[in-house]
Amino acid sequence: MSKWDDVEPLHEKLDDVNYDKSKIPPYTLEDPLTFADGRKLASTAEWPQRRREILDIFAKEMYGQEPPPPDCLITEMFDEKVGALAGFAIRRQYKMWFRPDKSGPCINWIVFLPRYAKKPVPVIMFLNYNGNAELVADEDIPLMTSWHRNSQEINCTDHLVPPTVRGGLLNPENRTVMPINMLIARGYAVMSCCYCEISPDPDPDYMETEPEFRQEVFAYTGVFSLWGQRDESRMDNTTTLGAWAWGLSRGLDLAGKIDGIDASRPVVTGYSRLGKAAFLAAARDERFQVCVPIQCGGGGVTLAKRDYGESIGTEMMMFKHWYCKAYAKYAKNPPRLLTFDQHLLLASIAPRRVLVEAYNCPWFDMEGEFLACQAASPAWEFLGCPGFPTGEFPEAYDQSAIGTHLGFIWRTEEHGISAYDWTWLLDFADKAYKG
Numbered sequence: 001m002s003k004w005d006d007v008e009p010l011h012e013k014l015d016d017v018n019y020d021k022s023k024i025p026p027y028t029l030e031d032p033l034t035f036a037d038g039r040k041l042a043s044t045a046e047w048p049q050r051r052r053e054i055l056d057i058f059a060k061e062m063y064g065q066e067p068p069p070p071d072c073l074i075t076e077m078f079d080e081k082v083g084a085l086a087g088f089a090i091r092r093q094y095k096m097w098f099r100p101d102k103s104g105p106c107i108n109w110i111v112f113l114p115r116y117a118k119k120p121v122p123v124i125m126f127l128n129y130n131g132n133a134e135l136v137a138d139e140d141i142p143l144m145t146s147w148h149r150n151s152q153e154i155n156c157t158d159h160l161v162p163p164t165v166r167g168g169l170l171n172p173e174n175r176t177v178m179p180i181n182m183l184i185a186r187g188y189a190v191m192s193c194c195y196c197e198i199s200p201d202p203d204p205d206y207m208e209t210e211p212e213f214r215q216e217v218f219a220y221t222g223v224f225s226l227w228g229q230r231d232e233s234r235m236d237n238t239t240t241l242g243a244w245a246w247g248l249s250r251g252l253d254l255a256g257k258i259d260g261i262d263a264s265r266p267v268v269t270g271y272s273r274l275g276k277a278a279f280l281a282a283a284r285d286e287r288f289q290v291c292v293p294i295q296c297g298g299g300g301v302t303l304a305k306r307d308y309g310e311s312i313g314t315e316m317m318m319f320k321h322w323y324c325k326a327y328a329k330y331a332k333n334p335p336r337l338l339t340f341d342q343h344l345l346l347a348s349i350a351p352r353r354v355l356v357e358a359y360n361c362p363w364f365d366m367e368g369e370f371l372a373c374q375a376a377s378p379a380w381e382f383l384g385c386p387g388f389p390t391g392e393f394p395e396a397y398d399q400s401a402i403g404t405h406l407g408f409i410w411r412t413e414e415h416g417i418s419a420y421d422w423t424w425l426l427d428f429a430d431k432a433y434k435g
Helices: 044-061 180-185 222-227 240-255 273-284 312-318 325-330 342-347 366-382 419-433
Strands: 074-084 089-097 106-114 121-128 189-194 261-271 290-294 353-359 406-411
Touching (some): 044 273, 106 240, 121 240, 121 419, 180 189, 180 419, 189 240, 240 261, 240 273, 261 273, 261 419, 273 290, 273 342, 290 419, 312 325, 353 366, 366 406, 406 419
Parallel strands (some): 261 290, 290 353, 353 406
Antiparallel strands (some): 089 106, 106 189
8 A cells, every 4th residue: 555545635526625724734844954865954065965856856746847958049139129118228029949940939038128227237037928018018019929828808819819918017907017117217127928938828628618729738839849749658747837937047048148137137026827937947047046926826835735725636627737747646635645845945946035925815825825935944044044034924015024035925905916016026136136
């Protein structure tokens, strides 16, 4: 009998969601400073080995194997506007290919630079949901033509984004905004591309309505064509979250080629599933010095063993392309079966800087994110950096849990990136890059 067979399931159905805090099961968390074989780290010189061990666990058991760097990276600027954003910025657009003949997948990046900066500036990088045209209302920014999930929110039909997405992130009534002028005025460049151009993100109901777009097949197109035929017998195949994280690293490759950007000072961010991607990108790519995952919930920063809100069961039912097959075996009873949790992935980013931004939706279990920060804090302290500020779970908008290297904050209102979130991000990045 295996350890999987004699464990009672937590729920009658794997898609049952627990919103009762009194029913959070007892659990224990692994020490980030102890190797899997039980050895304690003896010195900071052993941290890279422990970090590699943690990443290998998540590659094998949750996010799938990390894709390799591309054999070829071709970037081409196809548009430049000096004097964008009422004259304060330089806007550039780039195409990115991964084969010498420019065949196969192509990603379109948009870049905004402070026009009057005296020296190279740090860069804020994120994946967007609806194409680069949603960042600003500019007819010179092409609408994305890649496949997109149909969405009533943006009136997307036939899997093509409509012209009405233009400048959507500038609308102050939207739940997600991007105050691009403020980011530029604060001395940051901004880079973005649409996650759909890296790998599409089909909904689970396409199995019934449009089976040609089912997750098990269609999700693994886009950049997946660069990595050869998938071996479906493997339990740790590369996932779409891994692909999106890989795409962010390719954006950082491009940033290093752009005059005016200091690619040694990046900030990687995103919210919801793209917050998960930013979090994974920072864990895997040590070049990301500041990471701000926003409202990423289960499968991101929050602890899976709490089994509160979004759970492994719901994740593997709704978003099976985000995780590798191996992760499903933990859904039966996460606190009993898991031998790792998200605090370890968070710890793997140490001694670099992470600010976790949350909001008060039970599905996202913001208290589980706070507890993950507490459990990961010893890694920063071990490496000689300030850890997570001590104290109880903070009130909304209370910044007392934001440290210099590891922080947490939450707000009310809707799911998305608000002006509050951007302000907290900028203040946190300023501590890292501007003293």
